[in-house]
Amino acid sequence: MIMAKPKIASVWLEACAGCHMSFLDIDERIVDLLGKVELTATPITDIKEFPEVEVGVIEGALGNEEELHLAKELRERCKILIAWGDCAVFGGINCMRNFMPAEQVLREGYVETVSTVNPEGVIPGKDLPALLPHAIPVDRAVKVDVYVPGCPPDADTIYYVFSEILEGRIPSVPTDIMRYD
Amino acid sequence: MENKKNTIVVNPITRIEGHGKITVDLADDGSVDNVRFHVTQYRGFEVFSKGRDFREMPVITPRICGICPVSHHLASAKACDAILGVTLPAPAAKLREVMHMGQFIQSHALSFFHLSSPDLLFGFDADPAVRNVAGLAKEYPELAVAGIGMRKYGQEIIKTLGGKKVHPWHSIPGGVNRSLRTEEKDSMLESLPAHKENLRKALELVKNYLAENAELAARFATLETSYLGLVKDGNLELYDGRIRLKSPRGRITDEFDDKDYCTYIGEHVEEWSYLKFPFYRPLGFPRGSYRVGPLGRLNACEDISTPEASSELAAFRKSTDDGIVHYTLYYHYARLIEILYSMERLEELLLDPDVLKSDLHITGDVTNREGVGVVEAPRGTLIHHYEVDEYGAIERANLIVATGHNNFAMNRGVEQVARDYITGPDVKEGALNRMEHVIRCYDPCLSCSTHAVGKMPLLLEIRNSEGELVRTVVKE
Numbered sequence: 140m141i142m143a144k145p146k147i148a149s150v151w152l153e154a155c156a157g158c159h160m161s162f163l164d165i166d167e168r169i170v171d172l173l174g175k176v177e178l179t180a181t182p183i184t185d186i187k188e189f190p191e192v193e194v195g196v197i198e199g200a201l202g203n204e205e206e207l208h209l210a211k212e213l214r215e216r217c218k219i220l221i222a223w224g225d226c227a228v229f230g231g232i233n234c235m236r237n238f239m240p241a242e243q244v245l246r247e248g249y250v251e252t253v254s255t256v257n258p259e260g261v262i263p264g265k266d267l268p269a270l271l272p273h274a275i276p277v278d279r280a281v282k283v284d285v286y287v288p289g290c291p292p293d294a295d296t297i298y299y300v301f302s303e304i305l306e307g308r309i310p311s312v313p314t315d316i317m318r319y320d
Numbered sequence: 321m322e323n324k325k326n327t328i329v330v331n332p333i334t335r336i337e338g339h340g341k342i343t344v345d346l347a348d349d350g351s352v353d354n355v356r357f358h359v360t361q362y363r364g365f366e367v368f369s370k371g372r373d374f375r376e377m378p379v380i381t382p383r384i385c386g387i388c389p390v391s392h393h394l395a396s397a398k399a400c401d402a403i404l405g406v407t408l409p410a411p412a413a414k415l416r417e418v419m420h421m422g423q424f425i426q427s428h429a430l431s432f433f434h435l436s437s438p439d440l441l442f443g444f445d446a447d448p449a450v451r452n453v454a455g456l457a458k459e460y461p462e463l464a465v466a467g468i469g470m471r472k473y474g475q476e477i478i479k480t481l482g483g484k485k486v487h488p489w490h491s492i493p494g495g496v497n498r499s500l501r502t503e504e505k506d507s508m509l510e511s512l513p514a515h516k517e518n519l520r521k522a523l524e525l526v527k528n529y530l531a532e533n534a535e536l537a538a539r540f541a542t543l544e545t546s547y548l549g550l551v552k553d554g555n556l557e558l559y560d561g562r563i564r565l566k567s568p569r570g571r572i573t574d575e576f577d578d579k580d581y582c583t584y585i586g587e588h589v590e591e592w593s594y595l596k597f598p599f600y601r602p603l604g605f606p607r608g609s610y611r612v613g614p615l616g617r618l619n620a621c622e623d624i625s626t627p628e629a630s631s632e633l634a635a636f637r638k639s640t641d642d643g644i645v646h647y648t649l650y651y652h653y654a655r656l657i658e659i660l661y662s663m664e665r666l667e668e669l670l671l672d673p674d675v676l677k678s679d680l681h682i683t684g685d686v687t688n689r690e691g692v693g694v695v696e697a698p699r700g701t702l703i704h705h706y707e708v709d710e711y712g713a714i715e716r717a718n719l720i721v722a723t724g725h726n727n728f729a730m731n732r733g734v735e736q737v738a739r740d741y742i743t744g745p746d747v748k749e750g751a752l753n754r755m756e757h758v759i760r761c762y763d764p765c766l767s768c769s770t771h772a773v774g775k776m777p778l779l780l781e782i783r784n785s786e787g788e789l790v791r792t793v794v795k796e
Binding site: 153154155156157159161164166167169170202203233235236238239243245247249250253254255256257261264266267274290291293294320 | 343362363384468475601
């Protein structure tokens with residue numbers, strides 16, 4: 140695989156942004172990296188328009204309709220899909236809600252929490268994406284090529300993965316920097 | 321969607337502990353009718369924490385936000401301390417504060433240097449391709465390197481104590497799990513002056529910008545609101561203090577213990593956003609809305625306990641007649657003053673012999689069935705509240721996150737900018753970026769990745785009353 144300047148798209152789905160923060164923790168190396176890759180759609184692009192890219196990166200599990208849709212769309216438009224962080228790889232902490240119905244999760248969060256003043260029992264939902272019955276890892280919906288677990292993966296691990304891609308290899312995270320949190 | 325209206329949807333305006341979008345409804349004559357900032361993600365931490373042992377909460381709750389996980393880590397640990405009914409040994413409390421200062425330095429540096437400074441240096445209407453940290457590195461390399469270095473400095477402090485830069489593990493109920501070593505303390509102290517010097521330069525930059533753009537600063541999403549923040553003896557406080565609310569005219573409306581927050585703060589729910597709207601109960605919603613974060617804190621306090629930040633605060637207050645600053649763009653200025661405070665406070669803590677002591681932990685059992693922990697997160701007051709059974713299993717949890725307090729103000733600010741810059745469906749790019757910058761003032765993490773690593777693409781959809789797509793504008 141030879142790529143002049145690979146295009147990368149990344150997206151932040153059901154997660155905390157910590158994986159993208161860990162990416163920023165490559166610090167000065169970011170300037171060098173930005174000279175070698177073309178970042179097309181950054182996490183801000185939770186929208187319809189992922190361009191065709193060599194590498195797609197997903198941070199986060201899939202917990203609502205919009206996130207499911209975005210994962211499918213990115214899969215279609217990238218050659219290599221990376222699941223980045225424990226949420227994308229395993230579903231992560233989001234899966235803790237899977238033991239109860241989504242409706243109950245909403246009702247308790249918006250009506251029954253102690254400081255909520257909501258006498259009419261308004262549940263958010265208008266013009267908002269509906270929750271999936273369960274939060275799921277990315278590979279329950281689409282094929283994943285590279286798994287990078289960790290909560291979050293270390294900056295060096297993330298840098299390693301991008302370096303491998305720039306060398307034209309499909310990265311496989313070595314055991315000494317592979318971490319599960 | 322109401323009838324006979326066009327709706328402009330700006331999606332995404334994201335990244336405030338979740339994901340968001342802005343919708344602008346236009347009236348028949350093309351004028352702005354209604355503007356809403358929606359938060360579109362919900363994960364349910366309050367609900368799925370039920371049944372967990374409360375001791376797990378300082379590890380579970382930081383996953384709410386990877387930008388300032390330390391805030392959740394500390395608020396949670398404080399709520400757990402309250403359940404144990406213990407008072408921490410001084411070394412433990414001070415080490416928690418060391419980590420907290422590291423967090424303020426890194427999070428505020430990210431906000432200013434990586435995110436907001438490109439808008440200020442290149443202008444709101446500049447080419448989005450250069451209006452980011454890569455453009456910054458090219459045109460202002462010294463500033464970019466200073467910013468990246470300052471963030472790294474804060475992150476290294478967090479990693480030293482907590483093992484990792486994001487989602488560290490250091491605080492435990494009743495204390496902390498690791499001491500600080502002499503050589504680590506020395507290394508933190510050694511590099512501090514260089515970062516302080518860089519910060520002074522950034523402060524000059526912001527002050528000059530605000531002086532040169534005084535008219536914009538006075539107008540941009542300016543809101544006269546109340547302000548909320550922690551204080552200790554009236555001074556700015558970030559780790560542990562009383563909650564104070566100040567009126568738009570600068571009168572102290574109320575001041576109360578953090579454990580009594582629920583008597584004073586309620587949360588309103590709207591069907592169009594997953595983010596709730598906190599308000600001061602005695603005034604009701606929306607009258608009781610207020611702002612938090614750097615501007616809220618500097619307005620709420622009387623003074624700052626460290627010398628250099630105190631004199632900067634005095635200069636900051638001279639920008640208005642009554643010393644209360646309502647200008648939203650001054651969030652950036654306030655943020656830098658808080659970095660200065662964090663650096664000075666960090667130095668005080670590191671020079672305190674307590675931080676090298678090994679008295680780190682008090683054990684205990686469930687003494688109180690309820691615990692409240694409150695800290696100032698970089699973006700504002702953060703409240704954790706747990707109720708447990710006799711064995712310590714969580715029965716109820718309630719979290720009020722920093723960004724929530726600003727929800728009303730963000731909505732009003734975006735609306736105000738929309739009214740100023742939008743007349744009909746033909747919307748200019750600069751107007752979109754200005755609406756985003758309102759959010760950016762309150763919540764740096766919102767678009768960190770955007771300004772940090774590349775372009776800011778935006779999709780603007782204009783829909784008619786049937787919900788059919790009339791026109792699409794893509795900004796790349």
